[in-house]
Amino acid sequence: MATSATSKLLVSDFASTISHIPSSYVRPISDRPNLSDVASSGDSIPLIDLRDLYGPNRAAIVHQLAKACSTYGFFQIKNHGVPDTTIEKMITVAREFFHQPESERVKHYSADPTKTTRVSTSFNISADKILNWRDFLRIHCFPIEDFIQEWPTSPVSFREVTAEYATSLRALILRLLEAISESLGLERDHISNILGQHAQHMAFNYYPPCPEPELTYGLPGHKDPTVITVLLQDQVSGLQVFKDDKWVSVKPIPNTFIVNIGDQMQVISNDKYKSVLHRAIVNTEKERLSIPTFCFPAAEAVISPAHELISKQDSLAVYRSFPFVEYWDKFWNRSLATASCLDAFKASTT
Numbered sequence: 001m002a003t004s005a006t007s008k009l010l011v012s013d014f015a016s017t018i019s020h021i022p023s024s025y026v027r028p029i030s031d032r033p034n035l036s037d038v039a040s041s042g043d044s045i046p047l048i049d050l051r052d053l054y055g056p057n058r059a060a061i062v063h064q065l066a067k068a069c070s071t072y073g074f075f076q077i078k079n080h081g082v083p084d085t086t087i088e089k090m091i092t093v094a095r096e097f098f099h100q101p102e103s104e105r106v107k108h109y110s111a112d113p114t115k116t117t118r119v120s121t122s123f124n125i126s127a128d129k130i131l132n133w134r135d136f137l138r139i140h141c142f143p144i145e146d147f148i149q150e151w152p153t154s155p156v157s158f159r160e161v162t163a164e165y166a167t168s169l170r171a172l173i174l175r176l177l178e179a180i181s182e183s184l185g186l187e188r189d190h191i192s193n194i195l196g197q198h199a200q201h202m203a204f205n206y207y208p209p210c211p212e213p214e215l216t217y218g219l220p221g222h223k224d225p226t227v228i229t230v231l232l233q234d235q236v237s238g239l240q241v242f243k244d245d246k247w248v249s250v251k252p253i254p255n256t257f258i259v260n261i262g263d264q265m266q267v268i269s270n271d272k273y274k275s276v277l278h279r280a281i282v283n284t285e286k287e288r289l290s291i292p293t294f295c296f297p298a299a300e301a302v303i304s305p306a307h308e309l310i311s312k313q314d315s316l317a318v319y320r321s322f323p324f325v326e327y328w329d330k331f332w333n334r335s336l337a338t339a340s341c342l343d344a345f346k347a348s349t350t
C-alpha cells in the first residue's frame with residue numbers, strides 16, 4: 001500500500017492546496033494517460049433510443065443492443081424511463097455531499113471494502129501501490145430497506161433522493177437485462193434467473209481538479225466486476241473506453257446513461273459480449289462527478305456460460321462455473337489492474 005504524502009484521508013482535502021501531486025500518485029512513465037494520443041469522439045459509442053422498447057420496434061432495438069454489446073461492450077441510452085428530475089436531484093445531492101466539510105465526509109470513512117456503506121479514496125486503499133485521484137462514497141441499495149439506515153443523513157435529502165434514484169435504476173436494469181437476454185437469443189428472464197436476487201451497489205465518484213493530470217488517473221484502466229454497470233455523469237469529460245487499440249473519450253450527453261458489460265455478463269454470454277477496459281482521467285480545471293450503479297449476482301448465484309449458447313453455437317464453454325462470491329473475493333483482494341480477473345475462471349482445456 002502506498003501512503004499518502006499528506007495527513008489528509010481524502011484527496012479532495014488537499015488537491016487545491018498543492019501545485020505538484022504527491023509522489024504516491026505519480027505513475028511510472030510507461031503507465032501514464034498520454035492524453036495527446038486519445039481519440040476524442042463521442043460518436044464512437046453507440047447511442048440507443050429505448051423509447052419503443054415495449055412497442056412494435058422491440059426487435060430492432062434488441063438488435064441494436066446485440067450489435068453494441070458485441071462490438072463495443074459500451075453504449076449510451078436515451079428515453080430510458082428514468083425521469084430527468086430524478087437524475088438532476090441525484091447529481092445535485094451527490095455534489096452537495098462532497099462539498100460538505102471534511103469532518104462530515106470522513107464520518108463514513110473506511111478502508112475496508114466489505115463495508116456496505118463507506119467513504120474512501122483511490123480504488124482499494126489497502127492494496128493500491130499507486131494512489132488514484134478519486135474520492136468516493138459507496139453504498140448498497142437493494143433491497144433498500146436493508147441498507148438505508150446506514151446511508152448518510154447529510155445532506156438531509158440524501159436518503160430520499162438516493163432511494164428514488166436507486167429504485168428507478170433498478171427498474172431500468174431489469175429492462176436492460178431482459179433485452180440483453182433476448183439479444184443473446186435467450187429467454188427474456190434467463191439472465192435474471194441466473195443471478196438470483198441480484199444485488200445493486202452505487203458509487204458516487206468525486207474527482208477534484210488535479211494540477212498534474214498527465215501523471216495520474218482518477219481510475220486506471222479496468223474492467224468492471226459487474227453483470228452490467230449503468231453510469232450517470234455530470235457534464236465534465238473524463239471517461240475513456242479502450243476500442244481498437246486506442247483510448248476513446250466519451251463526451252457526456254445530458255440525461256443519458258452509459259451502460260457497459262461487466263465480467264459476469266462476459267461469462268454468461270460465453271465471450272460473445274466482452275467486458276471492456278475503461279478508465280477515468282482528471283483535469284486541471286473542473287471537479288468531476290460520476291455515479292455508477294452496479295448490478296451484481298446474488299453472492300451464492302452460480303455463474304457460468306448459458307447452456308443454450310454453448311449447445312446452439314456448438315462451441316465450448318470458455319469459463320467454468322463458479323459461485324459469484326469466489327470472484328468477488330478475488331476482485332477485492334487486489335488493486336485495480338488491467339489484467340482481467342476472469343483468467344482464473346477459464347475452463348480447463350486439458
Ligand code: OGA
Binds near residue numbers: 292
Ligand atoms: C467505475 C468507473 C468511470 C467514471 O467506477 O467503475 O469506471 O467515469 N467509473 O467515473
Ligand code: NI
Binds near residue numbers: 222223224278
Ligand atoms: Ni468501471
